[in-house]
Amino acid sequence: MSLNVYNTLSGKKEVFVPIHEGKVGMYVCGPTVYDTSHIGHARSVVVFDMIYRWLTRLNYTVTYVRNFTDVDDKIIKKSNETGDSCTTITEKYIDEFHNEMDALNVLRPTMAPKATEHIRHIIEFIQMLISKGKAYHVEGGDVYFSIDSFGEYGKLSGRNPDDMRAGARIAVDEKKQSPLDFTLWKPAKQGEPSWESPWGKGRPGWHIECSAMSYEYLGESFDIHGGGKDLIFPHHENEIAQSEAIFGCQFVKYWIHNGFVDINNEKMSKSLGNFTMIKEVLANYSPEVIRLFLLSKHYRSPIDYNEDSMQEISLGLDRIYAFLERLEGTNMVLETETLGALWEGFAEAMNDDFNSAKALGLVFEAVKKGNKLLDRTHNAPEPKGCETLAQVYADIRSISGILGIFLKDPTEYFKTKKAKGVADMAIDPAMVEDLIVQRATARREKNFARADEIRDQLQAMKIVLEDGPQGTIWRVE
C-alpha cells in the first residue's frame, strides 16, 4: 500500500508522490522564540517527527527544515519589558526548545534556520516581488504584498478576498492598496533590531521568512509544508501568495496541518490562564507517556489534555512494557530479521495518513494476544508460538523507531518508574523491604491477619505488593 496523505489544499487524502523520485523536501513552521513552549508546540513537533521518521523509513531521503522565528513584535515587546536584548531572549528560548524536544525524543531536523540569519535572502526575495509588480514600497519604509496581484489568493484556506474585505475586522491602513495586503518589510523604530535594506533600516514581516528560507533550502517547489491548523490562514496562505507570485509554479504539493491541544476541554489561552508548558508536563510524566498521549489520537483531530487521560495513557504504557519484560524473562530467542503481521498492520495504518491511533490499537491487540499465548503455555510455547512472539517483539521494537516510544529496556523502565515514585512519595525503600520480610514471616506462620495488616499499611502509602513465585515485589501506585 502506498502512502496516502490528507492535503489541506485539496481537502482530501491523496497518494503521496514526491516531486523528485526518492526525495522529500519538508518544511515545518517552528516557534517564535519569545516564551516557553507549551504542550501544543510539543504536539506539532512530535507529529511531524513521526512523519519525518516514517518518510525516512519508506526510504525517502528527507530534507527536513524547521525554522525559528527570531525577529518579531512579541520578542521586541519582551525585550522592552525585561531589558534583555532580543538575542538574549531568542537564544534562551531556542536552547530551551531544543532541550525539551530532545527530552521528548524528537529527532533534530536536517536544518533549523533562524530568520535573522537569512535577512539577505529575505531582502532579495522582497526585491524580486517588487520587480515583478507583486509588492510595493510606500512612504515611511513599509513594503506590502499586493493581494490583487495574485489571482489565486485564498485557495488554501478556501476564502474569497471579496468576502474578507467585506467583513474585515482590521482597521484599514491608509497606506495599503488593499486592506488585505500584508507586510513584507517594516521600518524599525529606535532601538529595535534592524537591518539595512533598499527601503531603509527595518525588519522583515512574519510570512516572508518562510518563503525565503524554504526557497533557500528546498527550492521553488517542494513536497510537504506543515504546521498547526491555525497557520492555514493567514500565514500559509500568504506564503503561497509570495512564493507562487514569484516563481509561477506550485509552491508546495502537500499541506499538512495538525489539530490543537485543549486543556480540560478548553482552548489554551492567555485569558483562561491555562497555558500548559512542556516543562510542567515533563515534571509530571515521562517523555514516553507524553509522546504516547500526543500520538494516541489522529494528528488532525483536537486532543484534550487532562490528568485522567495522562493517567490512563500511563497505565497503557506500563502494559506494553510489562509484556516486553515478560517476553525477555522467558528463554525464547527474540532476535529475528523479518517483519511480521503487526508491522504490516502498523505500516498500513501509517500509510493511511499517519494514523498513529489505529497503529497503537494494533500494538495493544498484539500484546493481548501475546499474553494469552504465554498464559496458555505457562511461558513456554511450542516453537511455532515462540516464533510468533519473537515476531511481535521484533515488530514492537521496529515500531519504537517510528513512534519514538517503547524504546527502553523494560526492566530499566520499571526501575526508573519505581525510583521516581519512591522519590515523589518520599518512601524509604529499606523500610518497605523490612515490612515485606516481616510479612513473609507472618505468611509462613499462616498469620494472615498480620500479613494483611502490613499490606494495608503499605497500601496506604500507595505501595502495591505483588506475590510471585520468586517472592514478593513492590511498586508505587
Place this chain on the structure above:
RNA sequence: GGCGGCUUGGCCAAGUGGUAAGGCAUCGGCCUGCAAAGCCGACAUUCUCCAGUUCAAAUCUGGAAGCCGCCUCCA
C-alpha cells in the same frame, strides 16, 4: 457575517458501503491464604436526530440540533 471541522458504549478512541478495533473503568471466573499482576468471559442489535440513495450506510446525499476552530498574535 464568511470558511472549515466535530458528534461512535461510563470515559478516551479507530473505523476504508458489507454487518462496530483498541485502551481505561465496571461486573463475573481462573490464579492467590486473601489480594495484586496476568489471563478468560460479559459489556454499543447500534454509531446526535430526521429523511433519502443502495441488496447493504457509522461510513454516501439532503435537512435539523448541539459543540468547536479559523477569519486578530497563536502549534
